[in-house]
Amino acid sequence: MTTEVTVPTLGESVTEATVGEWLKQPGDAVAADEPIASLETDKVAVEVPSPVAGVIGEFTVELGETVEVGAVIAKIEEGATVAATGEEPARAKQMREEGNEKREDDGGSASSGDGSVSMSPAVRRVVLEHGLDPTTIKGTGKDGRLTKEDVLAAAKNKGAGPADASKPAPAAASVPAAAKGERREERVKMTRMRQTIAKRLKAAQDNAALLTTFNDCDMTAVIEARNAYKDVFAKKHGIKLGFMSFFAKAASLALKDVPAVNAYIDGDEIVYHDYVDMSVAVSAPNGLVVPVVRSVDAMSFAEIELAIADYGKRAKEGTLTMEDMQGGTFTISNGGVFGSLMSTPIINPPQSAVLGLHRIEERPVAVNGEVVIRPMMYLALSYDHRIIDGREAVTALKIMKEAIEDPMRMLIDL
Incomplete structure (x- = not known):
């Protein structure tokens, strides 16, 4: 059975919000009332909880898209939870693999059982800028998620001790430095x-x-x-x-x-x-x-x-x-x-x-x-x-x- 996840009431006189972060990915198991998305309103970020226990099926809107109260943003396969033995139903496994492929294409990561880290676009950008491995940074945000301050603090402490040769360098660190005199611009949509x-x-x-x-x-x-x-x-x-x-x-x-x-x-x-x-x-x-x-x-x-x-x-x-x-x-x-x-x-x-x-x-x-x-x-x-x-x-x-x-x-x- 498929259950739709809709944008909840956001507060007095607030009728729309922007999808700021997906806290779960297609194929991830969720419990009832567990947050699956974070919406940015005019004043605060509002988390959208899952109405049922199940597995994330698909997102019906894109990250950064503006949505109105009551709009459907995701679908959940109700009851298709990951078993206690660690085995997944075939459909859940397929959705998880598809989600992992999408995350690889997007260059991001999400919080799940595979050891990846949930990052918002802003946090991901700072991670890449400083060439850090997000799995080595302790998150202080809700549910252990990384915040921009966590990454900046890790960047500040980077190089304080000898590097661990047993750990591979993060992929971002291999990006060649800009040529001397080269000037770059980055265009980022305002939240x-x-x-x-x-x-x-x-x-x-x-x-x-x-x-x-x-x-x-x-x-x-x-x-x-x-x-x-x-x-x-x-x-x-x-x-x-x-x-x-x-x-x-x-x-x-x-x-x-x-x-x-x-x-x-x-x-x-x-x-x-x-x-x-x-x-x-x-x-x-x-x-x-x-x-x-x-x-x-x-x-x-x-x-x-x-x-x-x-x-x-x-x-x-x-x-x-x-x-x-x-x-x-x-x-x-x-x-x-x-x-x-x-x-x-x-x-x-x-x-x-x-x-x-x-x-x-x-x-x-x-x-x-x-x-x-x-x-x-x-x-x-x-x-x-x-x-x-x-x-x-x-x-x-x-x-x-x-x-x-x-x-x-x-x-x-x-």
Whole structure:
């Protein structure tokens, strides 16, 4: 009996997606509810589970093809599972052999019992670029799948030790190097998520009156507090005490005192919030995503750190949901983790402001008439000038600065 696999409901107002990765191949056995494909939507990757146990028969759409909700993407031969003895039904064996031949033609590999590795097109490209053997790389993605970060980390460590002469070099390594002076180009279709990011950022520039105000803050007090309590904090809460929780609490204070920074424009009305749902930009294999930590103003430092860590882990695994991304009244983006000294972040519509954090750098500053060396960070607050006046933006950023330089303010709500 053949069962069709259809595109599931993708979320509110989302009607289509792009086939980003096949997690199984024709001839592979699947269990009921086991993911067989990953679809890229405007915001997140959505896995499509198998409705029944059986063997993958055929795919009815191509990798990279746009599909609508309810469309048939694959067919499963129900009940044609691989026996516990390891023997396969004749039809399943035939489909597996056909799938293997197709994978060889495509130059890719898939996760199966033959020791091959499941890779998305982006990951496969990085593997080939660095001449790595994917079977020697430990995957940290869902179900052990390789991520781009896994491959880049392996490439960075490549050559750290003597080569193992007993292992054959990967095929990609034998590709002759480009001749000196030769120039190459590669044309790669943008993922649906990257297309959406591009459209939203351009729309923000076109529709909002963007302006950025800067300040710098002395990180001495926060660093001292973190160093004094990080061990007992981690022991009690099971999570490291980072800087993001301090900035989330500091921003919450500022947004309560300056409500316009936590509001947005809806037609000819301004919508104010008496809560803070904070979007936190985190890096995912397919681009930057901004899951929402809800009611962050009512959360403890530990709850904030746990929520952000969970989002970071799920972003890397590709398991964030549409609900995780929806809403948000204010955004924090930490470019400092990548070494940025200063930037002008773009707001995340329909929000009206975003706080940009940057790297901590020791610099000489004047304190009480003396020049001292302090760990300093530049803060950038980009905002929509249609709703937020310069005075309000500067005041909000100043409140954040003061809270970071004197963390006691966050405990006594000043």
